[in-house]
Amino acid sequence: MEGSGGYTLVQAGPARITQSSAWPKRVFLGQTAAACDLPKRASLSSCKVEAILDVFIGVWPKVPLPISHGSESPNGEKAYRCLTELVWSISSDHPDAAIPVLKRLISDSRCADMVKDLKSIRSAQTRKKALADFTPPTPLQIVEMLDHGAVVTVDGLRKLVLHELFKLQGAIDGGEFDTASLFYAGDKRLDEEPCTKIIAERLDLILRPQSITITPEHHLKHDKRCDFTAGKLLGSERRLLVTEVKGQWHPKLYEAATEQLNNLYAIHPDAEKQGIYLVLWFGEKEKVAGKKKHGIKKPVELKRDLEAKISLEIRGFIDVFVLDVSKK
Incomplete structure (x- = not known):
């Protein structure tokens, strides 16, 4: 759903994202704040992260990401940084939901620059799954x-x-x-x-x-x-x-x-x-x-x-x- 100023909205519920004709500056979740600068970004489900990446990984092209960045950074850099950092939201999801998504993203050639982060998240989620029913010995x-x-x-x-x-x-x-x-x-x-x-x-x-x-x-x-x-x-x-x-x-x-x-x-x-x-x-x-x-x-x-x-x-x-x- 198209928002004002060329924004693209993501409807709540099942992950469904459409790409606006104008350059998308932000991705909204229902009526909430922008995904890229949303403090609660960690609440994004794995499926929604995957849906966002699927639509915008080709729209926001890869650019070099310097260590220092801020509000004065170019829009293209902000956009690509948003995508690369967005994957860390998956670390907060339940392992049963996160691991299949991580498997698909790792095998997706479009996400090649994020593979190290994705594998790190997968390792953490695999460990979390292993310990889900674990009771430590006395x-x-x-x-x-x-x-x-x-x-x-x-x-x-x-x-x-x-x-x-x-x-x-x-x-x-x-x-x-x-x-x-x-x-x-x-x-x-x-x-x-x-x-x-x-x-x-x-x-x-x-x-x-x-x-x-x-x-x-x-x-x-x-x-x-x-x-x-x-x-x-x-x-x-x-x-x-x-x-x-x-x-x-x-x-x-x-x-x-x-x-x-x-x-x-x-x-x-x-x-x-x-x-x-x-x-x-x-x-x-x-x-x-x-x-x-x-x-x-x-x-x-x-x-x-x-x-x-x-x-x-x-x-x-x-x-x-x-x-x-x-x-x-």
Whole structure:
């Protein structure tokens, strides 16, 4: 909506901005003050910032921005400085709203000069999201952790389970008990469910003395079932680590980390958005994601491919572990 003096107005509600024919000197939000010199600029939502940039990034061209500036600065410099500083409003938004917008802006070539700031804001928002459901341990729990190695956070629980998975891999590779044979019935590999039970039972036997319980087929919200969880009670609060298990042949192999583990299981408040994606590797002759011809020869190659498919927003919260149970 056109305002007096060539101003362009941004209607409240859904972000909708139109470009005036005259050079726009200010961007209004409904009936409020100008966005560029608005003290409450931080209240702008991420979507509105994106909408403003989308319209005006090509109208207000890039100009050099000196360190010193003020009311006497040229209009073009004021305009471009307004756009570059506007992105910091996103830092005040909720991570779930801000992170998708930041992802789009970072990939937008028109915002190339703002990428450093955008990535910095994304890092802060990712950290904010990680800490959203975090409850800091009590002083007594910290003492227990330092003196006795006790698990007091989901992150600690995740590291402990990963450590035990590495130990399991060591037993499979070089142990004297032919542990890999547990995953086969004769020459035929087992399916996901019996393999999961073998792994869960081993973890439960090892971790139970630390008051950590492994629960296979854990029922979560909306009747969703996680393959297994590791849980520990700390006073009246529970820490819960969710784990999704997939065989390398599963057709949804590359989607499960995001669509199942992150979107359905790790959202549990006790899980603090963290989890482990455990993939079973039976060798290069086995299908990968339903394909016979896949070109993957080693488990490390599969791990790399799987991690590349995980969005930046959840990296650091989801660990990928490929358990090699192939016959050597």
